[in-house]
Amino acid sequence: MHRIFQEQPEILSPVFGVLGIAFPEKAAVYAIGTDVTEARPLARHIDTVLRIGPSDGEDFLLAVEAQERRDTKKESSWPYYISYLQAKYGLPVLLLVACRDRATTKWATGPFSCGTRGWIAQMSYPLVVGPDNLPVITDPRTAAEKPAMAVFSALAHANSPHIEAILDALGRALAGMDWNAAS
Structure with missing residues (x-):
């Protein structure tokens, strides 16, 4: 069924019409190579990938990326x-x-989309955490109760005017921890 599009590309216009999408009236159509095998390895690295196995449902993967600045290649x-x-x-x-x-x-x-002419083939909606939605932890008691979150708060708010208070709370919490009990 796919070869007809290579051999008779004029059917693209009526097929797109059935889908409710306007196909350009004047378009040059060329068949290009269909092999998507990467002959030369292309290095791609995800910062962290975790397999999550919730007790109440199916497993899923969580890909985690740390992003310091806008990078259109990530789109x-x-x-x-x-x-x-x-x-x-x-x-x-x-x-x-x-x-x-x-x-x-x-x-x-x-969101990041892949498509053209108003039709989207793929859409990505990352979950994003940053200074706007992560808590600023400046209370040593809270930092002691949630040390990992306190460290993450310090990382996320590194450029914040509250960084000194965050680090102070984190330092006080760490100083008061029983390290033998933690191991």
């Missing part, structure tokens, strides 16, 4: 990561992006 690599992981492991995939500044956080939220 195509993030959907690639999601598709690749889903194809390789046969599990649903979520993408979590951790940011340190508001501008990057706003950009990373997307």
Whole structure:
């Protein structure tokens, strides 16, 4: 069924019409290579990939990316990561992006789309955490109760005017910890 589009590309216009999408009246159509095998390995690295096995449902993968600034290459690599992981492991995939500044956080939220002429073939909606939605932990008691979250708060708010108070609370919490009990 696919060869007819190579041999008789004029049917694209009525087929797109059936789908409710306007096909350009004047368009040059060329068949290009169909092999999508990567002959030369292309290095792609996801910062962290976790398999999550919830007790109340199906396993899923969580791809985590740390993003320091806007990078338009990520608009195509993030959907690639999601598709690749889903194809390789046969599990649903979520993408979590951790940011340190508001501008990057706003950009990373997307959505990022692949499509043309009003028709979307693929859309990616990353989950994004950053200074706007992560708590500022300046209370030593809270930092002691949730040390990992306190450290993450310090990382996410590194550029914040509250960083000294965050680090002070974290330092006090760590100083008061029983390290023998923690191990």
